[in-house]
Amino acid sequence: MIKRCPQHGFFRGELCQCGSAGQLVLDETKTEQLGRLVAGGLRHFPADLGLEMDCHGWVDLAKLGEVVLSRHRWASLDLVVAMIQSDSKQRYEIRGDRVRARYGHSVDVDLDHPENRRPLLYYGASEEEADRILEIGIKPASQRYVHLSGTAEKAWHVATFRTGNPKVIQVDAAAAQKAGVKMMTVNEDIVISETIPYIYLSLLATRDMAWREKA
Ligand SMILES: [Zn+2]
Numbered sequence: 001m002i003k004r005c006p007q008h009g010f011f012r013g014e015l016c017q018c019g020s021a022g023q024l025v026l027d028e029t030k031t032e033q034l035g036r037l038v039a040g041g042l043r044h045f046p047a048d049l050g051l052e053m054d055c056h057g058w059v060d061l062a063k064l065g066e067v068v069l070s071r072h073r074w075a076s077l078d079l080v081v082a083m084i085q086s087d088s089k090q091r092y093e094i095r096g097d098r099v100r101a102r103y104g105h106s107v108d109v110d111l112d113h114p115e116n117r118r119p120l121l122y123y124g125a126s127e128e129e130a131d132r133i134l135e136i137g138i139k140p141a142s143q144r145y146v147h148l149s150g151t152a153e154k155a156w157h158v159a160t161f162r163t164g165n166p167k168v169i170q171v172d173a174a175a176a177q178k179a180g181v182k183m184m185t186v187n188e189d190i191v192i193s194e195t196i197p198y199i200y201l202s203l204l205a206t207r208d209m210a211w212r213e214k215a
């Protein structure tokens with residue numbers, strides 16, 4: 001759900017960071033419905049919703065407001081903005097009168113986020129996936145870019161949603177970028193990348209995954 005704190009603006013969950021219960025803006029169900037619709041428009045099928053997207057993924061914000069209102073009578077541009085501003089994962093960004101998804105596209109976009117500066121990045125995978133990846137590299141499957149994590153622990157946690165015993169692939173990002181592979185920083189946790197050839201990949205040893213003992 002989305003709520004509003006008089007001092008800190010929109011937030012998700014029961015309480016604002018300051019402890020205020022705030023005022024309800026949108027309930028859980030509608031927040032989910034709006035979230036799926038915006039993701040569809042900005043990540044997966046803009047044309048189906050009548051949205052025009054430029055090559056960097058930007059869409060007209062007012063037009064997106066019209067689209068959500070045409071689908072849900074309770075929706076509005078203000079609610080889209082509230083949803084975007086309260087999103088801790090920073091899925092979307094608003095610049096002037098335009099809006100775009102920062103990552104997670106299945107449509108063909110050419111994103112222009114800042115270049116990655118971490119020398120090492122990580123990718124979580126199942127055991128079978130890991131074997132295959134080490135032989136052929138990491139390629140985007142249903143998405144435009146590969147999503148990498150800034151820490152091994154984060155990569156492992158993300159992969160636990162898909163597999164019981166994740167392996168962690170370490171990516172020599174510095175070397176790959178030097179060789180021309182484009183990698184971009186999306187937020188604190190996520191780096192997106194073009195296809196990564198196998199020569200920049202190695203399997204992280206289980207003994208280097210100390211957090212597993214604590215989990
Ligand atoms: Zn607050």
